[in-house]
């Protein structure tokens with residue numbers, strides 16, 4: 001696997017350095033901010049026979065698919081989003097006990113998609129980030145005041161995000177939400193695409209978006225190759241209640257078995273993302289409450305006072321995954337259908353949200369000009385826009401995971417010195433500020449939604 005990893009990392013670097021992938025080389029589409037919403041769906045005669053017709057059909061109504069549906073629906077685009085899981089089950093605490101670090105730029109996208117107002121009261125702001133190597137006192141400290149008065153981001157329970165997304169969808173007249181029903185077939189022609197659902201219904205659209213996660217049917221349908229590997233780690237997730245306030249501080253503790261993150265939720269609650277060797281994760285998960293709490297306490301330390309685990313525990317296998325292309329005929333892939341990374345930097349969904357902001361923008365721009373949203377040049381604009389950001393983050397999270405998940409003495413000494421230098425040396429302050437802006441998701445050529453502008 002070592003040579004495969006090296007090969008892919010070289011490819012990642014080559015892609016990251018390829019200036020042709022940057023959006024600035026694209027002819028800018030002119031846009032009048034007062035342009036009315038795109039016209040209602042315009043399907044060809046061949047689509048009349050379908051049970052449902054829309055300009056955009058989104059396969060997968062997870063966090064990414066639902067966010068895209070809300071963004072497009074808010075701009076008046078006729079959209080259908082299809083998911084195989086029942087909406088009621090997706091809101092149950094046992095469905096997904098995870099939390100997500102929503103970067104500042106992603107919150108802007110959620111605001112533009114009409115979701116943030118419902119999420120913010122239940123989101124814990126991240127005011128400080130502290131990175132520590134095995135409880136070493138030389139830690140890297142990011143204070144949000146060094147880059148302005150805005151939080152770096154917020155920690156939100158996935159359940160809260162889903163609730164807000166479902167509520168918003170219900171209020172959007174141009175969006176149809178079909179769930180629970182699986183997409184079982186996909187045919188993509190020159191002018192339109194057709195989906196077959198497990199209950200026999202058909203959906204016609206000019207553009208199909210694969211937001212159907214790591215085992216994407218859409219990606220497989222297009223024969224898009226996947227690169228990637230496992231880190232041999234699982235993320236154990238749980239939440240804790242504690243005696244003292246966390247003060248909005250997010251802590252990343254690097255341990256030899258993997259990073260251990262403490263992320264500030266609302267109130268005296270903290271979300272734990274504990275990366276552990278895969279072979280040990282099941283053992284920790286099965287521990288009785290008292291033993292599990294004791295294991296947590298040795299890692300958390302005493303800065304939060306008494307701690308008590310709350311809510312479900314679960315474990316997720318961790319790896320890196322990257323699709324060789326994000327587009328095919330009348331198809332665009334977003335979020336985990338095209339890329340997945342280690343949660344070491346809390347960036348997986350944030351990259352997916354930037355996919356959504358970029359794709360929604362190219363689709364809406366095309367429709368406003370009376371163009372076909374599934375045309376090859378529209379999709380190529382999306383792919384080129386997204387590749388640089390995605391590949392950079394895949395390479396960064398891969399490097400961090402490998403650098404920090406070990407106890408090799410020269411590496412440990414080098415990374416501690418590196419952290420201390422970035423933290424304390426004045427010449428490295430611009431680099432520190434850049435890293436903070438990366439954490440906020442506001443680096444590069446940003447889509448309108450990330451900039452806080454309407455679509």
Ligand SMILES: Cc1cc2nc3c(=O)[nH]c(=O)nc-3n(C[C@H](O)[C@H](O)[C@H](O)COP(=O)(O)OP(=O)(O)OC[C@H]3O[C@@H](n4cnc5c(N)ncnc54)[C@H](O)[C@@H]3O)c2cc1C
Pocket residue numbers: 059060061062063064065082083084085098099100101102181182183184211212213214216217235237273316334335336337343346347348349350351352
């Ligand atoms: C432990 C952990 C912590 C994380 N923390 C963070 C974080 O702090 N910040 C961050 O940005 N990211 C984080 N991530 C990453 C983030 O959780 C994922 O990027 C995100 O959940 C991906 O969402 P998605 O909608 O792309 O995919 P999914 O959640 O997999 O959704 C895909 C959907 O498609 C549906 N589907 C699939 N196939 C079909 C079909 N044939 N027909 C109909 N429906 C179908 C599925 O039912 C599902 O609902 C974390 C990940 C892990 C594992």
